[in-house]
Amino acid sequence: MPHLTIEYTENLRDYFDPAAAVQHINTAVLADGEFEPEQVKTRALSLPFYRVGHADSGEAFVHVRIHVVHGRSLEVRQQLGKLALAAVQKALLPAPGLTVQLTAEVNEMQAETYQKIVISS
Amino acid sequence: MPHLVLEYTANLLPDFEPAQALHRMNTVLLASGEFEPDHIKSRAVRLDDFLVGDAAPGGFMHARLHLLAGRDASTKQDLTEGLVAALRSCVMSSPVHPVQITAEALDMDRNAYSKAIIRI
Numbered sequence: 362m363p364h365l366t367i368e369y370t371e372n373l374r375d376y377f378d379p380a381a382a383v384q385h386i387n388t389a390v391l392a393d394g395e396f397e398p399e400q401v402k403t404r405a406l407s408l409p410f411y412r413v414g415h416a417d418s419g420e421a422f423v424h425v426r427i428h429v430v431h432g433r434s435l436e437v438r439q440q441l442g443k444l445a446l447a448a449v450q451k452a453l454l455p456a457p458g459l460t461v462q463l464t465a466e467v468n469e470m471q472a473e474t475y476q477k478i479v480i481s482s
Numbered sequence: 483m484p485h486l487v488l489e490y491t492a493n494l495l496p497d498f499e500p501a502q503a504l505h506r507m508n509t510v511l512l513a514s515g516e517f518e519p520d521h522i523k524s525r526a527v528r529l530d531d532f533l534v535g536d537a538a539p540g541g542f543m544h545a546r547l548h549l550l551a552g553r554d555a556s557t558k559q560d561l562t563e564g565l566v567a568a569l570r571s572c573v574m575s576s577p578v579h580p581v582q583i584t585a586e587a588l589d590m591d592r593n594a595y596s597k598a599i600i601r602i
Contacts, residue, residue, distance in 0.1 A: 368525065410526035412504040414519030415512065422523045424485060438594040446596045453600070460601050462523065464483070466548070467594035 379405035382452035491541030500526035510564040540579035551589035558587035
């Protein structure tokens with residue numbers, strides 16, 4: 362915890378750098394000081410099948426889903442979402458002919474049912 | 483918002499066409515009148531590794547509709563029923579193996595949702 366998932370539509374492949382995005386987002390989240398470095402687990406997923414409304418082309422999106430254990434204030438969660446959005450935007454080049462929607466949501470996981478073990482090498 | 487995520491098991495291919503499913507589900511969401519067209523962001527995710535019960539034959543598809551909190555239960559029920567019907571129309575009437583089709587509606591925290599739109 363936190364778990365971060367970046368989804369991006371495949372038509373951004375020449376304009377969005379997922380490796381840079383996971384770096385930028387972890388840097389931003391860690392700078393916020395809420396989490397220890399090894400706690401921040403981030404992945405990026407390309408979406409080969411997507412559709413925005415009824416547009417056959419010209420639309421793209423990047424969505425960040427952040428899951429934190431319940432208990433952080435609304436201000437902290439809002440800040441996380443804003444940081445995440447700004448971070449993924451840094452990994453995005455101008456995409457000619459595409460409208461790109463960037464969104465971020467912050468979800469709370471129940472502390473009582475979140476489980477974790479760490480297997481050390 | 484809304485974000486629609488369709489998961490489908492790989493054994494439904496090639497008869498199942500994810501692009502067609504997204505098209506039909508977006509049609510249902512638009513027809514509900516709840517959303518602006520370009521707000522509806524949908525994707526289909528193939529599941530290569532899955533197990534139904536004790537290795538039962540067949541597959542499943544599951545639609546997750548993420549909505550900003552505030553819609554009542556009956557609106558959400560209508561939306562998920564419509565999504566299941568749309569997916570049903572994408573499966574042949576008598577498939578060789580069973581196909582389970584499910585949909586759920588989830589609330590996103592309206593206060594912790596961020597959005598930017600980039601146009602060149």
